[in-house]
Amino acid sequence: MSGNAGHTAITRTFIVHRRHLLCIATRIVGCRSLAEDIVHDAYVKLLFHMPHEPSVSEHGYVCRVVRNLALDGYRRQQLERRLFASEFVETDAPLDTNSPDRIASTRERERSLRDAMRSLPPRTRDALMQYYFEGQSQRTIATRLGISPAMVSCILQDARDALGALPL
Known part of the structure; x- marks a missing residue:
């Protein structure tokens, strides 16, 4: 696949299947806004770092890239929550942050x-x-x-x- 033809095919795939790609990312990360960022990142990544022959199906290849980026984002969220989240309080009493x-x-x-x-x-x-x-x-x-x-x-x-x- 030549450079311009590949870019055109990838761009067309992102335009035609945008809703489906957003659904894939949203299901994984749980946030529509973050999913939009992931789909955009996938587009930029594929546009500038596209392999010579991505696969038989551009749609399948693009879906896989979006899914992988969404999983990376989800894992990053989980790690950040685990490392930087405050303790959970097991009571129903209001939290006194100044104690x-x-x-x-x-x-x-x-x-x-x-x-x-x-x-x-x-x-x-x-x-x-x-x-x-x-x-x-x-x-x-x-x-x-x-x-x-x-x-x-x-x-x-x-x-x-x-x-x-x-x-x-």
């Missing part, structure tokens, strides 16, 4: 997270910050750090393992 115990608990969690972040190797910490807080892709991080995207994936997994062991 001394709550303040001390919050400060202790923040201190634990800061210490854990400081204990990470600089390259790991940089990759983690770029990925989760700046929203950079693993490919972009790899380019910035001068390493392969596979290495970025390994570094991020090491960081998740280290931070996931924190008592939040």
Whole structure:
């Protein structure tokens, strides 16, 4: 498939099947707005990084890319919730956010997270910050750090393992 013909086919697929692609992403991430971002990201990704012969069916290929990006987004949401969410209170009483115990608990969690972040190797910490807080892709991080995207994936997994062991 030539470059322009491939771009035209991908663009046509996104236009014709937009509603279906949004449904796929929305079912996974649970948010229509986020799903629209995912479909847009998939379009840009395929437009600029499209393989020579994507597959027999552009529609199937595009659906797979949208699904994979949505799953990545969902996993990121879950990790962020697990790492950065506040504790759940099991009572029906209103939450007193200014109680001394709550303040001390919050400060202790923040201190634990800061210490854990400081204990990470600089390259790991940089990759983690770029990925989760700046929203950079693993490919972009790899380019910035001068390493392969596979290495970025390994570094991020090491960081998740280290931070996931924190008592939040």
